[in-house]
Amino acid sequence: MMNQQIHLVSRPTGEPSTANFQLVEAPVPDLADGQVLVKNHYLSLDPYMRGRMNDGKSYAQPQLLNTTMGGGTVGEVVASKNAGYAVGDKVVGMGGWQLYSVVDASQPGVLRKVDTTHVPLSAYLGAVGMPGVTAWVGLVTIIDPKPGETVVVSAASGAVGSMVGQLAKARGARAVGIAGGAEKCDYVVKELGFDACIDHRAHSDFKSMSQALKEACPNGIDGNFENVGGMILDAVLMRANAFSRVAMCGMISGYNGEPIPLAAPQLILVNRMKVQGFIVSEHMQHWPAALAELGQGIATGKYKHRETIANGLAAAPEAFLGLLKGKNFGKQLVKLA
Template identity: 80%
Template sequence: MSLINRQIQLASRPAGEPSAENFRLVSTPVPALAEGQVLVRNHYLSLDPYMRGRMNEGKSYAQPQPLDEVMIGGTVGEVVASRNEHFQVGDKVVGMGGWQEYQLVDASQRGVLQKVDTTHIPLSAYLGAVGMPGVTAWYGLTQIIAPKAGETVVVSAASGAVGGAVGQLAKVRGARAVGIAGGADKCRYVVEELGFDACIDYKEHRDARSLSAALKSACPNGIDGYFENVGGMILDAVMLRANAFSRVAMCGMISGYNGEPIPMSAPQLILVNRMKIEGFIVSEHMELWPAALKELGGLVATGKLKYRESVAQGLENAPEAFLGLLKGRNFGKQLVGLI
């Protein structure tokens, strides 16, 4: 009896805000393994904001997600069958298996599947703090913001998988870390569990001036570095408090993922403050991943880098969990559990 693989495919492209109708659940038989192939039973799927951009057909830094194919995404799982000498049944692996229960891969292609050690690091962490989100945080902080001890770093979406790591890595480097998050519970978590110096609830502020006043109180010496995940009003508020020669790492602009315009109210401040603003895509800097993962893995294994996970159980719940992620309903890293 052959195995059945359930998949979530992109059925249609959203016009504005996406909905569950844009996805389709299908079942297909798992084909027999060819020489060099490995079959992985995925344990967790990663849900990430970048996937929203891939659902569109327009020009972006990556090719659009094809219709009627498995939704792209990071996965961790276990090898359940192998015809490749480098992978044994029982190996724990990380890859880009997408929204499906099984992943059949040609493991002879370098980098398509990586073995991971779960002795001191939980398997799920390889999709978060010791995976792409953690490396994203590490790159933007160390390579663009590059904070000196005593400087102030602000990060939006501070309770998320990327933002939470940014603040903790900034603290390791002796900087003051200030988060911006949505809701009192998230702000409390950012300060009390992640160790930020302060966190501002953006939901308490209706405009950039009000949020900027809160930032002035939380950042008495101004803002030297800003890690951007949101855009819009939050970016405007940060710009008003930015110091001369401040650095901004542009990681995400979730406020405009459904096609909304994202005007900037005072772009002249870039010139006035001689600011460095740099966008980046972490997959374009693979040469730095080993250094990033070494630091992140060590911090997680020793309990010095903390994180939280929101886990939706069952493949069929992936679309709703993804839509919730885009609305900020998740707390920490959003995963889908398959086992």
């Protein structure tokens, strides 16, 4: 049986392109004891993968050249030499950019069985997966919003940001999103239930963004879930209240090596702010509580999520480059089966 994989074959200089990737074929190896063969149904595309394409210091280990790109997958066990997994089990893991993955399922945490009775399989890569847990950990453990406080989140219509606002609303806070384009902002307010959403394309300079934030956050900002950095972060800091909290999740404005200076870092001192960076994989103790709330919320329809799906493994590089430019709406996936 043949497997298809996408390898990273060169490091990008500046903006990445499809030329950095290559589709290759390789035979599926025979299983050893303890291993399972998973047919991947969906591949998750996430912004952190951009950092892994570089050789420099990032919060994720660099991706080795001429090897299968890493990434989250959901799929089905099609062969098993592990007593804990049966053929037909639906699983989530890090199968990478390939159609089939061989997994040593005896290692703790590499594969997790999931129940698709009330939650669709694909949601385990988004709202009830790593992005949803990222939203939960940053919001609940760092921002810790109190009823009536205002929480701002950039990239608000994306897989992480969309959950941040809904989780904040469930805790009695005001949720204000920042997203690109009127259609995304409409969705954030009307579908996801945010109190307001600012279109950063309509407010593309600091002065305009600051004014829009002032109108959307009349009582200032108590919590900021930061996915973008740059000018947007500068504008948010100008509206920050005393003792406000910033969960630093992503700085996508600098992913291609652009400098992203902070205009007024003294505001962190003046407002006695807590600014904390975090990586969700370092907070495994919170995953069960997060997944329980997210799974229940998606299963009952309390929380909404949206997906953009590219078809076929060969479409992954193009879809990934589009994600980095905000072309996706909600969680970006690749359908493999």
